[in-house]
Amino acid sequence: DIQMTQSPSSLSASVRDRVTITCRASQGIGNDLGWYQQKPGQGPQRLIYAVSNLQSGVPSRFSGSGSGTEFTLTISSLQPEDFATYYCLQHFRYPFTFGQGTKLEIK
Amino acid sequence: EVQLVESGGSLVQPGGSLRLSCGASGFPFINFWMSWVRQAPGKGLEWVANIKQDGSETYYADSVKGRFTISKDNAKNLVYLQMNSLRVEDTAVYYCARNRYFDFWGRGTLVTVSS
Numbered sequence: 248d249i250q251m252t253q254s255p256s257s258l259s260a261s262v263r264d265r266v267t268i269t270c271r272a273s274q275g276i277g278n279d280l281g282w283y284q285q286k287p288g289q290g291p292q293r294l295i296y297a298v299s300n301l302q303s304g305v306p307s308r309f310s311g312s313g314s315g316t317e318f319t320l321t322i323s324s325l326q327p328e329d330f331a332t333y334y335c336l337q338h339f340r341y342p343f344t345f346g347q348g349t350k351l352e353i354k
Numbered sequence: 355e356v357q358l359v360e361s362g363g364s365l366v367q368p369g370g371s372l373r374l375s376c377g378a379s380g381f382p383f384i385n386f387w388m389s390w391v392r393q394a395p396g397k398g399l400e401w402v403a404n405i406k407q408d409g410s411e412t413y414y415a416d417s418v419k420g421r422f423t424i425s426k427d428n429a430k431n432l433v434y435l436q437m438n439s440l441r442v443e444d445t446a447v448y449y450c451a452r453n454r455y456f457d458f459w460g461r462g463t464l465v466t467v468s469s
Binding site: 279281283285289290291292293296302334336338341342343344345346347348 | 401413415458459461
């Protein structure tokens with residue numbers, strides 16, 4: 248199975264901060280990498296697909312980058328509604344696997 | 355607007371069975387793979403199963419293989435997850451998601467396996 252190692256597991260930040268979350272795959276996954284946001288009591292929402300493509304309706308402060316085995320999600324200027332948990336997903340090979348999650352909290 | 359609404363979650367005893375349903379609207383259901391993803395209380399996300407547009411291919415996580423069955427009714431815009439031989443560790447919120455890479459999600463339905 249492909250392991251997705253996500254870091255950090257938690258992060259405290261302030262409004263208007265720039266934050267970066269990283270996912271490392273245990274083997275190459277091509278472009279088959281997405282990022283998801285989950286708020287308490289809600290289903291996840293996809294933010295980024297194919298490493299760097301912004302889902303329709305998602306604010307442009309979210310961006311994704313990377314290649315091979317290392318990928319990042321960047322939020323350029325945190326807004327109050329961005330405090331949530333974030334997950335990466337590889338869908339290159341079955342079983343599809345998620346990172347462990349990053350809980351982004353208000354400092 | 356894409357909408358996915360799960361139903362069927364409840365409390366069930368270990369060894370029991372349950373069938374989850376997911377109703378879809380707002381997109382041509384027949385053209386899409388569908389998936390189930392679960393989340394144990396306080397834990398992360400775990401892919402469970404997915405099914406091809408016409409139902410001809412299905413894939414399962416090892417943790418549920420042989421016990422769970424995903425199916426799709428394109429006439430009714432429904433996707434199902436039949437869960438048999440349930441275990442305590444199957445306790446989770448079960449989400450229905452569109453596509454193999456989960457571009458839209460429902461709000462989930464809670465399955466509790468406990469005696």
